Amino acid sequence: xxxxxxxxxxxxxxxxxxxxxxxxxxxxxxxxxxxxxxxxxxxxxxxxxxxxxxxxxxxxxxxxxxxxxxxxxxxxxxxxxxxxxxxxxxx
Amino acid sequence: xxxxxxxxxxxxxxxxxxxxxxxxxxxxxxxxxxxxxxxxxxxxxxxxxxxxxxxxxxxxxxxxxxxxxxxxxxxxxxxxxxxxxxxxxxxxxxxxxxxxxxxxxxxxxxxxxxxxxxxxxxxxxxxxxxxxxxxxxxxxxxxxxxxxxxxxxxxxxxxxxxxxxxxxxxxxxxxxxxxxxxxxxxxxxxxxxxxxxxxxxxxxxxxxxxxxxxxxxxxxxxxxxxxxxxxxxxxxxxxxxxxxxxxxxxxxxxxxxxxxxxxxxxx
Numbered sequence: 001x002x003x004x005x006x007x008x009x010x011x012x013x014x015x016x017x018x019x020x021x022x023x024x025x026x027x028x029x030x031x032x033x034x035x036x037x038x039x040x041x042x043x044x045x046x047x048x049x050x051x052x053x054x055x056x057x058x059x060x061x062x063x064x065x066x067x068x069x070x071x072x073x074x075x076x077x078x079x080x081x082x083x084x085x086x087x088x089x090x091x
Numbered sequence: 092x093x094x095x096x097x098x099x100x101x102x103x104x105x106x107x108x109x110x111x112x113x114x115x116x117x118x119x120x121x122x123x124x125x126x127x128x129x130x131x132x133x134x135x136x137x138x139x140x141x142x143x144x145x146x147x148x149x150x151x152x153x154x155x156x157x158x159x160x161x162x163x164x165x166x167x168x169x170x171x172x173x174x175x176x177x178x179x180x181x182x183x184x185x186x187x188x189x190x191x192x193x194x195x196x197x198x199x200x201x202x203x204x205x206x207x208x209x210x211x212x213x214x215x216x217x218x219x220x221x222x223x224x225x226x227x228x229x230x231x232x233x234x235x236x237x238x239x240x241x242x243x244x245x246x247x248x249x250x251x252x253x254x255x256x257x258x259x260x261x262x263x264x265x266x267x268x269x270x271x272x273x274x275x276x277x278x279x280x281x282x283x284x285x286x287x288x289x290x291x292x293x294x295x296x297x298x299x300x301x302x303x304x305x306x307x308x309x310x311x312x313x314x315x316x317x318x319x320x321x322x323x324x325x326x327x328x329x330x331x332x333x334x335x336x337x338x339x340x341x342x343x344x345x346x347x348x349x350x351x352x353x354x355x356x357x358x
Contacts, residue, residue, distance in 0.1 A: 002252055005333065009251075017350040020336045024343045042129060045181045063347060080182045084243040087132060087178045088256050091124050091316055 003048070003085045004030075010078040014071045015060070029055040045083050052076055093290070099299060100289040106302035107147075113309035114144040120317050132177035139170030158205045165198035168232045179239035190235050197228035215282050225274040233271035240264040254330055255323040259315050266311035269304060276300040 008023030015022075030043065032055035043051075052075045060068045121137030124130070146163025149155040172194050176187040204221040207213070244260035276297045284291045287298035314322075338346065 002256065005251070015351070017347050020334070021338075021343060021347050021350060024336070024338045025347060028340060028343065044130065063344070063351060065351065081246060082243075083181055084179045084240075084260075085247070085252070085256070087130065088243075088259050089253070090128055090130065091133070 002089045003079075003082060006082050006085065007048075007052075007075060007078060010075060011056075011071070014074055015065050025059060026051075026056065029059055032059070043086075045079070045086055048079055048086070049076065052079065096289050096292060096295055099295055100287070103287070103295070103299045103302045106299075106306045107151075110302065110305045110309045111144045111147050113306075113313050114140050117309065117313050117316065118144060120313075132174045135170045135177070136174040139167035139174065142170070143167040158202070158209065161202050161205045165202060168194055168198060168228070171232050171236060175236045175239050179243055190231055194228065194231055197224060197231070200224055201228060218282075219278075222274065222277045225277065229274045230271045233267045237264045237267035237271065240267065251333070253323075253327050255318060255326040258326050259318065262311055262315035266308045266315065269311075270308035273301055273304045273308075276304075 004023055004026055005019075008026050009019050011017075011026065012019040012022035017025075029051050033047070033051045034043070052072055056075070057068055057072050060071060065071065118137050118139075118141035121133050121140065125133030125135075125137050142163045146160040146167070149163070150157055150160035169191070172187075172191050176191065180187045201221065201224065204217065204224075207217070240260050241264035244257060244264060247260070248257060279293065280286070280297050281291060281293045284294040286294070288294040
């Protein structure tokens with residue numbers, strides 16, 4: 001859950017919502033991409049990237065968040081910076 | 092002196108045996124977890140460690156020769172580099188590629204030296220050239236992993252991450268750093284002696300220092316990755332988890348809309 005927490009915190013600071021709400025939005029984006037049965041430890045870097053670029057982008061647009069592209073790019077930078085957490089917390 | 096030599100030899104051989112067994116345990120653990128969690132990087136390091144131990148066993152137990160051992164070392168070093176790239180450097184291409192290409196070239200050069208030692212005339216100068224080139228080969232492979240783990244740790248050390256995860260970063264960095272230097276003792280191998288010659292104290296000490304470095308690495312690396320739950324709990328004893336609120340989708344969307352409109356009002 002650590003990587004989701006970090007992505008959630010980043011999203012919260014970018015669009016000024018609470019951290020629990022931002023984490024919830026990321027979990028919804030994961031559900032949009034892979035359905036309800038895919039567990040977080042089975043998601044790899046490319047899949048997180050695709051979640052941010054596709055379903056999270058759509059979710060943010062539907063919420064009328066301004067400058068979605070910038071937010072997504074910053075989220076992708078955060079994912080790249082902290083990518084090792086995906087492996088380090090998985091075992 | 093002979094008795095001391097014999098005792099040291101037995102101790103160091105046991106160290107080496109423990110190193111190989113620990114590598115195999117690491118390998119099996121990584122392969123099981125990697126396939127279960129569908130993680131390519133973990134599968135690759137599992138194969139890498141497995142090959143490394145097979146290489147040593149095949150040479151020392153089944154006498155298949157140093158060339159086969161060197162080949163397995165080459166493949167496993169390449170797998171360690173790919174593991175480092177896939178774990179720490181996805182989306183960053185330039186430096187990881189340079190390191191991978193350098194290690195492949197240095198590995199091929201090492202294999203070339205071993206082929207020449209069988210087919211050609213082996214000299215002391217060639218030995219030292221090989222050893223000098225073995226140093227960057229090992230240093231690049233394991234210190235790149237150490238550096239990558241330490242750099243990631245530095246990013247995360249003041250952030251909210253479970254202490255056991257931070258400890259894993261530190262352990263991977265420290266033990267890989269130590270392993271990076273395991274080729275240095277080769278410089279002190281007395282000319283005309285074979286590796287681990289029990290009646291030559293210098294050769295024996297070279298073997299001893301090497302086995303000590305590799306056993307520290309393999310046990311430390313095993314503890315870092317096959318970390319017992321009790322140890323994780325001990326490290327996390329003062330760590331407070333953030334409160335997790337589970338929202339229904341509709342409730343969450345309404346909440347976010349409200350928070351976004353509150354932000355707009357403030358502006």
